Amino acid sequence: MVRFNKVTSIRQLKLIANTIRQDVVHMLLEAKSGHSAGSIGLADIFTALYFNILYHDQQNPTWPDRDRLVLSNGHVCPVMYAAMANAGYFPKEELLTLRKLGSRLQGHPHRTILPGIETSSGPLGQGLSQAVGMALVAKAEKKRWRTYCIMSDGEHDEGQTWEAIMLAGKYKLGNLTVLIDRNNIQIDGFTEEVMPLEPFADKYRSFGWHVINVDGHNIKKIIEACEESKAIYEKPTAIIAHTIPGKGIPFMEFLTEWHGKPPSKEQADDAISTLESERKMIEDERD
Amino acid sequence: MAIRTEMKLVENPLAPKSSAASRDGFGKGLVELGEGNPNVWAVSADVSESTRTHWFAEKFPTRFVQVGVAEQNLAGVGAGIASCGKIVFISAFGVFSPGRNWDQIRVSICYNDIPVIIHASHTGLTVGPDGASHQALEDIAIVRVLPNMTVIVPADMEQTKKAVHAAAALHKPAYIRTSREKLPVFTTSETPFEIGKANVYRDGKDVAIFACGPIVHEALKAAELLSAAGIDAAVVDCHTIKPIDKKTIIEMAEKCGLLVSVEEHQVDGGMGSAIAEVLCSESCVLGSGSGVLGLEHPVPLVRHGVHNRFCESGNAMELLKHYSLDAEGIAKTVREAVAGMKRK
Numbered sequence: 001m002v003r004f005n006k007v008t009s010i011r012q013l014k015l016i017a018n019t020i021r022q023d024v025v026h027m028l029l030e031a032k033s034g035h036s037a038g039s040i041g042l043a044d045i046f047t048a049l050y051f052n053i054l055y056h057d058q059q060n061p062t063w064p065d066r067d068r069l070v071l072s073n074g075h076v077c078p079v080m081y082a083a084m085a086n087a088g089y090f091p092k093e094e095l096l097t098l099r100k101l102g103s104r105l106q107g108h109p110h111r112t113i114l115p116g117i118e119t120s121s122g123p124l125g126q127g128l129s130q131a132v133g134m135a136l137v138a139k140a141e142k143k144r145w146r147t148y149c150i151m152s153d154g155e156h157d158e159g160q161t162w163e164a165i166m167l168a169g170k171y172k173l174g175n176l177t178v179l180i181d182r183n184n185i186q187i188d189g190f191t192e193e194v195m196p197l198e199p200f201a202d203k204y205r206s207f208g209w210h211v212i213n214v215d216g217h218n219i220k221k222i223i224e225a226c227e228e229s230k231a232i233y234e235k236p237t238a239i240i241a242h243t244i245p246g247k248g249i250p251f252m253e254f255l256t257e258w259h260g261k262p263p264s265k266e267q268a269d270d271a272i273s274t275l276e277s278e279r280k281m282i283e284d285e286r287d
Numbered sequence: 288m289a290i291r292t293e294m295k296l297v298e299n300p301l302a303p304k305s306s307a308a309s310r311d312g313f314g315k316g317l318v319e320l321g322e323g324n325p326n327v328w329a330v331s332a333d334v335s336e337s338t339r340t341h342w343f344a345e346k347f348p349t350r351f352v353q354v355g356v357a358e359q360n361l362a363g364v365g366a367g368i369a370s371c372g373k374i375v376f377i378s379a380f381g382v383f384s385p386g387r388n389w390d391q392i393r394v395s396i397c398y399n400d401i402p403v404i405i406h407a408s409h410t411g412l413t414v415g416p417d418g419a420s421h422q423a424l425e426d427i428a429i430v431r432v433l434p435n436m437t438v439i440v441p442a443d444m445e446q447t448k449k450a451v452h453a454a455a456a457l458h459k460p461a462y463i464r465t466s467r468e469k470l471p472v473f474t475t476s477e478t479p480f481e482i483g484k485a486n487v488y489r490d491g492k493d494v495a496i497f498a499c500g501p502i503v504h505e506a507l508k509a510a511e512l513l514s515a516a517g518i519d520a521a522v523v524d525c526h527t528i529k530p531i532d533k534k535t536i537i538e539m540a541e542k543c544g545l546l547v548s549v550e551e552h553q554v555d556g557g558m559g560s561a562i563a564e565v566l567c568s569e570s571c572v573l574g575s576g577s578g579v580l581g582l583e584h585p586v587p588l589v590r591h592g593v594h595n596r597f598c599e600s601g602n603a604m605e606l607l608k609h610y611s612l613d614a615e616g617i618a619k620t621v622r623e624a625v626a627g628m629k630r631k
Binding site: 070128130132135160164171 | 328349350352354355357359360362363364365366367368369370371372373390391394395398399400
């Protein structure tokens with residue numbers, strides 16, 4: 001198997017995550033709509049996936065042996081688009097077409113127009129079922145590629161999510177890794193108030209899954225968790241990635257109001273200058 | 288006029304020797320397909336025997352997935368498998384799929400434009416004693432509005448087999464609607480079947496009856512009754528609801544000046560509605576611009592089926608009779624329509 005785009009330096013990966021955060025700010029400012037907090041909060045996970053974990057080929061997005069990445073909570077697609085552009089799937093200038101008429105970067109991802117997108121998504125709770133379908137094919141045909149699925153915590157309110165969790169457990173899909181953005185917020189408030197998910201890990205375990213809790217902003221830990229999931233043959237793995245919505249942009253962090261709105265020009269400037277100072281600190285770090 | 292020999296129906300199509308359920312045709316077609324193509328997969332939601340998917344499961348266990356009573360997951364898992372280059376048949380009862388998983392069919396399947404064929408079994412009134420909760424009478428309406436979708440309602444077991452092969456060859460989303468009940472098999476392996484091309488089984492000049500599914504055979508019998516009453520009725524098997532055969536609709540409308548649609552479905556939103564849409568948009572009089580086929584004069588259509596209601600338990604033929612969807616009921620509807628035209 002060939003490995004593309006693999007970056008092993010944590011410092012380098014942090015710089016990429018910083019770039020992706022800045023790209024997302026510019027994209028949402030230009031689009032004048034979109035989901036800020038979730039997209040920004042997932043920058044570290046997407047960096048880990050696109051630049052270290054996934055076997056993929058940006059020059060050949062339909063390479064049959066590629067790892068599959070299913071984004072179930074499609075509304076955070078700005079961060080995926082930014083990761084894809086930085087990985088070389090399409091020119092970075094195209095990022096500023098997000099949500100505009102004629103763009104390949106639809107408000108929620110659309111498979112048939114943008115190569116590299118495994119599935120169109122938007123309505124919550126549909127991604128894991130599709131990821132399970134993909135993993136079933138790989139298992140039946142003894143393929144070595146893996147399926148990764150990114151989900152939000154809020155979409156665990158959907159019954160379909162649990163139908164899929166149950167099925168992955170039944171078929172012991174050791175080739176399936178789910179990364180859950182455990183940011184504790186959903187549109188109407190905190191998850192534990194809107195619809196409690198805890199004991200979250202226990203629920204997965206009782207359905208026959210291997211569960212890893214991880215700091216969703218620690219790129220090294222995210223990579224390690226994904227590596228661990230590869231070593232679990234007899235069970236699917238759920239990585240519960242504890243994240244801070246809007247992480248890296250202090251005025252956005254933890255606030256549910258930032259779920260579905262873009263920054264203003266002033267807020268974007270503020271965010272970029274904060275991210276620039278963070279960038280300088282990372283540059284000064286040693287590998 | 289007599290039944291058209293070029294349709295190669297069975298020897299005595301009004302009283303065929305054999306009867307079988309169209310779901311059996313699905314099961315047989317699926318096995319045939321699976322033998323010839325290792326990329327064919329099947330997924331079932333706890334009704335593999337009832338939908339006849341178990342014949343495929345027994346032969347090709349590694350290409351069969353059982354998701355349990357979970358229709359939303361059924362559609363999603365099917366989509367995931369299809370996205371890996373497979374042709375996937377997902378089977379459940381029509382009331383549940385597409386009844387319960389329409390959003391999943393819309394986004395995971397149709398928006399992705401991938402080859403998942405939704406097999407809805409146990410549809411229509413002929414599911415019988417299970418009653419209204421289990422009688423799928425709205426499914427055609429909700430699937431035919433979906434972009435990228437093809438909708439097929441086969442008339443009998445033999446045609447269902449062909450529909451399975453034809454749907455697989457599309458490499459796009461499709462919907463196949465079958466029935467539980469053993470019904471006459473009046474078409475043969477030589478009867479033409481092409482998606483989007485309606486079969487005119489019987490020519491006529493006074494009225495054209497458009498039917499789909501098990502009702503086609505009732506319509507053929509109705510035409511015989513009408514003939515005795517001096518009404519020359521054409522019978523059209525409108526097996527593809529989407530894309531609907533505009534050309535045949537316009538030809539029959541021009542020729543007969545009166546259409547009657549008959550289906551095991553609510554009159555609103557089903558095959559009859561699809562025909563009404565063609566009659567409206569193809570009318571030159573309206574000058575809508577879309578009337579490329581050019582219907583010279585507006586032609587009336589009587590839509591017959593289930594009229595905006597839930598039905599009740601009973602055996603299949605009893606119910607068809609009760610709701611005037613048997614040969615007698617259809618003939619009565621047509622006679623009234625013809626009489627109405629004459630009064631005009």
